[in-house]
Amino acid sequence: METILSVEGLQKSFKGTKVLHDISFDVHKGEIMAILGPNGAGKSTTIRNIMGIMYPDYGQVTFHNHEGKDIPRHKIGYLPEERGLYKNVKVMDIILYFAELKDYPIKKARERALSYLKKLGLEGKENVSVEELSKGMGQKVQFIGSIIHEPELLILDEPFSGLDPVSQDIFKQEIKELANNNGTAILLSSHQMNLVEEMCDRLFMINKGQKVIYGPLKDVKAKYAxxxxxxxxxxxxxxxxxxxxxxxxxxxxxxxxxxxxxxxxxxxxxxxxxxxxxxxxxxxxxISLHEIFVDVALGRSIAEEGGSTNA
Structure with missing residues (x-):
């Protein structure tokens, strides 16, 4: 299986406090890989190091054969946990702006945008200002912005937060299609364990900046559940x-x-x-993945094993 992203030995400290301890994992072409952990575990710091928002003290992030500052960011899509859209800009304009940032052809981006707006229940909203949208609608627009340029790697940080059940199902289906049909490598962070368990092929669980569990979901379930x-x-x-x-x-x-x-x-x-x-x-x-997550967060015996399955 082709490795799209490789994270090797990441270490990061802030003001003398180490927040990442030797973090290593891979993300493969066409798979949905979950990165999980309690609040403050180091997930967002790991993602920011991958995105080049910050750089590790030690360790290496490799995208295909590119490393560090040489990684072609236009081939990566990112939906951050902290949503941010220009409120007084029209929906189509903001999507095309995201496409332009990634050097993606504008004509093709417009066609894809119209298709996704229809698919996500936003048909006819292309000339509406972002400030007129509900929170869930705004999240759909930002999701479209993260995939408009056909990224090879898509990083989704809490993509289901604030979505109603119908919209969650639409997002789930679209994310699965991106992985299965387009071969997109997807790194997904979420606290909604039922959705992670339903969607993901493999997972990397982190607690207090250290690896706790890593491997295929079915192997994790067999070993820890x-x-x-x-x-x-x-x-x-x-x-x-x-x-x-x-x-x-x-x-x-x-x-x-x-x-x-x-x-x-x-x-x-x-x-x-x-x-x-x-x-x-x-x-x-x-026991469910939710219960495994709770055991890790509460420091029960599973966390003490520092387990790993074959990734």
Whole structure:
């Protein structure tokens, strides 16, 4: 698989405080790669180093065969977390301005802009001022601006923030099409784990400026997403905490969630449940990426492993 972006050994400090510790990962052609972590983990600093907004103290960012200040930025698209559009400028003008900044043919950009405005539910808005748009509409315009020049690498920082569910679905579909049909390499940062889990091929999870997890999503799930058993019934936590292979119990009303250890043999374990348990419903599944993220953020055992799968 062709590597579009390579980040190797990034280190960055501010006022004597190190915020990135030896960060390394790759992004491949046609894949959606997630960069995840709690607030303050170092995601935005990593992205800014990739974009050349700042440069690392040590380490290297390589785009194809170009490094550092020689990277052709016109081949990269960027949707920052901090949105910014000129409010008194018309929608089409701002999109064409983004295209011009990337040395993209204006005639072709106009055609693409009209197509994307229609696709994203903004048909007929090309001559409307940005200040007249809702927040969600403005975000769609900025998204179009980030892809208008057909970038080979697209960096999306919290692209779903503030979008309603319908708009989220449209964004998801478009991002998937860019990766699958156009071969765009996409680096995606988001706190909405359900969307990340649905869309991404691989992930890099960072906490306190250090790698925690890196690898294909399916491998991460297999390695870190232990099983959990949800039992609906009138049972006490103390009744369940003593069961074999149960690492912790959480209760939400009449639902008890039993988190199970990694070595469990599910069929055998289910047969060991006491007969006096009140079981009105029972479900077994793996913990979600959201729960893995929370474990990392709270410094639970998963973070202590400093794990990595084969990337």
């Amino acid at each position: 232990n099983f959990k058993c949800s039992i609906y019934g009138d049972n006490s936590a103390s009744q369940l905490e003593g069961l074999d292979h149960v690492t912790r119990v959480e209760q939400e009303g009449l639902t008890s969630i039993l988190y199970l250890d990694q070595d469990i043999q599910l069929p055998s374990w289910l047969h060991t449940l006491p007969n006096n348990l009140d079981v009105q419903e029972l479900k077994v599944d793996r």
